[in-house]
Amino acid sequence: MAKTPVRTRRSGSQLSPEAIIEASLRIAARGSEDAFTVRRLGEELGADPTAIYRHFRDKDELLLSVADRAYGEILEGIPDGLGWKDRLRALAGGSLRVALKYPAVASITASRTTRRINEFRIVELILGAVGEAGLDGADAALYYRVVADALLAYVGQSAAYVLFAPEIRAGDESSWRREYRMVDPERFPAITRLGTELAEVSSEAVYDVRVEALIAAIEARAASLSKDAARA
Amino acid sequence: MAKTPVRTRRSGSQLSPEAIIEASLRIAARGSEDAFTVRRLGEELGADPTAIYRHFRDKDELLLSVADRAYGEILEGIPDGLGWKDRLRALAGGSLRVALKYPAVASITASRTTRRINEFRIVELILGAVGEAGLDGADAALYYRVVADALLAYVGQSAAYVLFAPEIRAGDESSWRREYRMVDPERFPAITRLGTELAEVSSEAVYDVRVEALIAAIEARAASLSKDAARA
DNA sequence: CATAGATGTCAACAGCGTTGCGCTACGTGG
């Protein structure tokens, strides 16, 4: 009784958590062309869809595992030896890149916690960066959350956007060139005046500004702390 | 032949776009206790679920209309006569409040464009604020997008979070007090050291820091512009 | 007054995540 659950993989076993996670990433990488469903996953694995439930409690648990694998991919792209600012920039850039590579995963996981190894590594990375910037204790924790939530929210939003059906995306994208050009100039003078510029803003530029704003906020907090210390 | 579509409501008509939107908001306001589905909406209206399709092409169009109504609710809460910073703060606070009031709507709409009247008004509000701060042209457009995307992303993330089934949310929330307390201190020294502080960060504080970081970024950009102008 | 169009009901479809049952084949205890 109370056998220790044996970890030895059966030779006859066709599936494994690893194989399922990799198949999930392959499907997720196809973006909006291929929905990430349990049935599609079974097809990809050449097995019955419900066989997945022998390896993961439900789709949510699978998703968290897949997400953590994606976190690993982000970490791989961050070189050693960077200062804290460049480390955060590399994290931000890598997060967006991986999120857009696996949008189906990123869009669902953006408001979740995986509680798995690679998430711990990213948390440690951010905490290290804000610590290097000069924050500690409650400040470090607060600014960790600011950075983490901001990155997750934005990459999740971007991922959800590229997941939309092409016709929906086309409608949203053209709105700056259509509906926003036909507003009443009396009521909406700024929109009317900046119509051209609004249509030309690139997502990359927006992302850059947001990442730099985060870094500046950390720097400002650290500076105000050292000023207080000097005054005392 | 090419009749002008008559706008007169039929007396026998039980439903109307307005009534459907209001019923949608009632359901959405119940959060995770009551799913926002077409069938549930029919029940709320005392009508057949598919009757909705006589007033909206599909659920997406309904959702955009509902979202724009919610945008109106945000605008109602913003008093006149505020400076640009306080206007942005009021917008941020109101957005979060309304998003958490109707999470089902906010979580889906956060990466969309409604192209409707109240969205225009919010765009005009933000453009006015960044203009007052001293930005114009491409700069105003860029920083509009920074503000709008940041607000949408964060309130969408928050809304999605409160929509999760209670047991999922409980797991995520307790993770800082469980899994994150049991990590290997050798590999994750910062997590180990800051475990207590990490568990105690409040979402409100995180939101405040993010909003102030946005405002600071706008201010910094405006300052660098006026410096350039003075130098010339 | 007749008719065309708008509105609502109903049944049904395809797709989703998930569960229970039955079969097979393996690893291990006796």
Add this chain to the structure above:
DNA sequence: CCACGTAGCGCAACGCTGTTGACATCTATG
């Protein structure tokens, strides 16, 4: 070395989702 327990998998099915087409009704208008 054999029998047994069970892990792994396939199959059918359930309840849920958004959506469609056929049909009925009722109203405003020519």
